[in-house]
Amino acid sequence: xxxxxxxxxxxxxxxxxxxxxxxxxxxxxxxxxxxxxxxxxxxxxxxxxxxxxxxxxxxxxxxxxxxxxxxxxxxxxxxxxxxxxxxxxxxxxxxxxxxxxxxxxxxxxxxxxxxxxxxxxxxxxxxxxxxxxxxxxxxxxxxxxxxxxxxxxxxxxxxxxxxxxxxxxxxxxxxxxxxxxxxxxxxxxxxxxxxxxxxxxxxxxxxxxxxxxxxxxxxxxxxxxxxxxxxxxxxxxxxxxxxxxxxxxxxxxxxxxxxxxxxxxxxxxxxxxxxxxxxxxxxxxxxxxxxxxxxxxxxxxxxxxxxxxxxxxxxxxxxxxxxxxxxxxxxxxxx
Ligand SMILES: NC(=O)C1=CN([C@@H]2O[C@H](COP(=O)(O)OP(=O)(O)OC[C@H]3O[C@@H](n4cnc5c(N)ncnc54)[C@H](OP(=O)(O)O)[C@@H]3O)[C@@H](O)[C@H]2O)C=CC1
Ligand SMILES: CC(C)(CO)C(=O)C(=O)O
Numbered sequence: 001x002x003x004x005x006x007x008x009x010x011x012x013x014x015x016x017x018x019x020x021x022x023x024x025x026x027x028x029x030x031x032x033x034x035x036x037x038x039x040x041x042x043x044x045x046x047x048x049x050x051x052x053x054x055x056x057x058x059x060x061x062x063x064x065x066x067x068x069x070x071x072x073x074x075x076x077x078x079x080x081x082x083x084x085x086x087x088x089x090x091x092x093x094x095x096x097x098x099x100x101x102x103x104x105x106x107x108x109x110x111x112x113x114x115x116x117x118x119x120x121x122x123x124x125x126x127x128x129x130x131x132x133x134x135x136x137x138x139x140x141x142x143x144x145x146x147x148x149x150x151x152x153x154x155x156x157x158x159x160x161x162x163x164x165x166x167x168x169x170x171x172x173x174x175x176x177x178x179x180x181x182x183x184x185x186x187x188x189x190x191x192x193x194x195x196x197x198x199x200x201x202x203x204x205x206x207x208x209x210x211x212x213x214x215x216x217x218x219x220x221x222x223x224x225x226x227x228x229x230x231x232x233x234x235x236x237x238x239x240x241x242x243x244x245x246x247x248x249x250x251x252x253x254x255x256x257x258x259x260x261x262x263x264x265x266x267x268x269x270x271x272x273x274x275x276x277x278x279x280x281x282x283x284x285x286x287x288x289x290x291x292x293x294x295x296x297x298x299x300x301x302x303x304x305x306x307x308x309x310x311x312x313x314x315x316x317x318x319x320x321x322x323x324x325x326x327x328x329x330x331x332x333x334x335x
Contacts, residue, residue, distance in 0.1 A: 001025050002162050005072035007087055008079030009034065009062075011132040011270065012104055015140045016076060016148070018043040019053065019166040021060040027068045028060060035062035037138045046135075047142035048264045050167070066090040074100050074159055076126070077114060080274075081107045081285040088117035095121060100155045102126045104148070106187050106270075107285035108180050124151040124159075125176040127183050129234070131200070131267050143200070143267025147171045149179055173232075181224055181231035185239055187269075187286050188216040191307050194271035194281065195314065197322030201263045207250050208325025212332050214246040215303040220290045226297035236260075271311075275320040283311040303332045 002024040006017035009030030017028050028038060039062055043055040061068070069075045069091045079087045084105065095101075101118055103110040104126040111125040129146030147169035150156045156172040163170035173179055189204075192212045196203045203209045221239055224231055235242050236259060245257050254261065274281045287304040294301035310331060314321040323331075 002073050002158070003027075003071050004074045004076065004159075004162070005029060005069040006076045006078055007066070007069060007091055008077060008083065009038075010078065011134050011140055011273070012128050013076065013078035014038070014043055014134075014138075015045055015132040015142060016078070016104065016128075016163070016168065017060065018045050018055045018140070019168050020162060021055050022053075022167070023165045024162055025071075026060040027063055027072065029063045029066065029068040032064040035064050038062050041138040044136075044139040045142075046139070047145075049145055050142075053167070066094050069099070070094045070096065072096065072099055074102060074155075076102045076104050077110070078104050080279075081105055081110055081282050082280060084110045084113045085117060088114050092118055100124060100159070102150060102159065104128050106183060106190075106282060108184060108289055109285065122155055124153075124156050125180060126150040127176070127179050129183075131269060133266065133268060133273060135266070141264075141266065143264035145169070149173050149176065151176045175232055178230060178232040179234065181229050182234040182239070184286065184289065185217050185220055185231055186234060188220060188290070188304070188307075189213045190269040190271040191281075191283055191287055191311050192216075192328070193269040194275050195307075195310060195321050195323045195328055196325065197272070197320060199263075199265055200267045200269065201261055201265055204263075205250065205254070205261060206325045207248070207253065208329045210246040210253065212303070212307070212325070212329050214243045215329075215332055216287060216290070216307060217243050217246075219294070219301040219304055223290055223294045223297060223299055223301060226299055227293055272320075275314065278318060280315060281311055283308050287311070306332050 004024045005027045006013040009028035042057040045053040100122045102124045115123045127149040130144045135141045152172040160170040287307045290304040
């Protein structure tokens with residue numbers, strides 16, 4: 001049986017780790033209070049397209065420090081991007097020889113940070129396509145579907161097999177770098193969603209918010225072209241076609257892109273949850289990454305820069321924001 005540790009057991013970590021507990025020997029490593037809850041109640045994992053999964057207390061181990069990774073064949077890293085380097089430093093002394101590290105995080109740089117800090121260990125790039133929200137003590141809800149993705153090769157194939165055995169969709173891919181860029185394009189909606197304060201379905205149904213996203217994605221695509229990167233197509237069509245569709249009036253959008261609105265009514269971006277909890281967001285690794293890439297190629301990405309600034313302002317304000325769409329669009333498009 002594979003031994004798997006999850007380092008940073010929050011929304012993604014508990015959802016994936018909780019499923020794996022049915023087929024692997026799992027240790028969740030997370031904050032003491034969160035792990036206490038798992039020890040007392042176990043986990044309840046829900047989704048509108050799947051049966052509820054109850055993971056009994058005792059079906060997995062918990063730890064609140066990095067010693068919890070010491071027996072692991074695989075360590076799934078699921079901390080927020082700003083915590084990746086610290087996570088790598090914490091686990092390094094405790095890893096067994098041959099332990100494989102998997103970054104199931106958003107952003108472009110986490111696998112590189114892990115590789116640099118953990119020489120001698122294979123590091124796989126992973127991608128989580130769906131949103132998972134903590135909705136109660138020990139209870140996590142997945143709002144949309146999709147397959148987890150990770151690097152191809154023997155280590156990736158073995159973990160993907162375990163994930164599938166655990167009832168999760170999972171596939172290995174040869175183009176995970178392009179997948180990361182494709183996912184970054186989608187994650188540019190995290191800030192729009194978080195600033196709107198609305199569930200994803202309501203936010204995406206409103207043209208002004210979609211135009212904010214389209215503006216950020218258009219700049220990102222120009223920057224990717226300059227960088228020589230072709231993002232993987234993770235949506236129903238090529239990214240530039242999706243941008244045109246995002247800009248359509250609401251009725252046309254609803255007809256053409258019905259599937260994009262077929263989302264659980266409660267689903268929100270992970271950045272929305274950060275605002276609710278008063279935590280720093282990942283904006284610097286999302287829109288901030290586009291701004292940095294643009295600068296590196298002598299370009300500008302003004303909408304992404306303004307979005308980054310607005311999110312930082314909202315972090316400082318300490319109150320979950322609720323920007324109306326037209327005002328957010330005006331703030332992005334007017335100097
Ligand atoms: N949630 C989602 O829907 C999705 C998230 N993602 C990505 O997945 C990654 C994880 O996101 P998510 O699961 O939402 O994040 P969470 O914040 O819910 O989970 C991370 C957990 O790790 C804890 N943690 C951080 N550092 C340590 C440490 N040194 N020791 C123990 N625990 C630690 C955090 O505690 P604390 O908060 O106290 O630091 C937090 O509880 C991110 O990159 C995100 O962008 C991708 C797709 C969807
Ligand atoms: C799945 C998605 C795109 C949902 O918004 C996400 O990655 C996130 O919330 O961080």
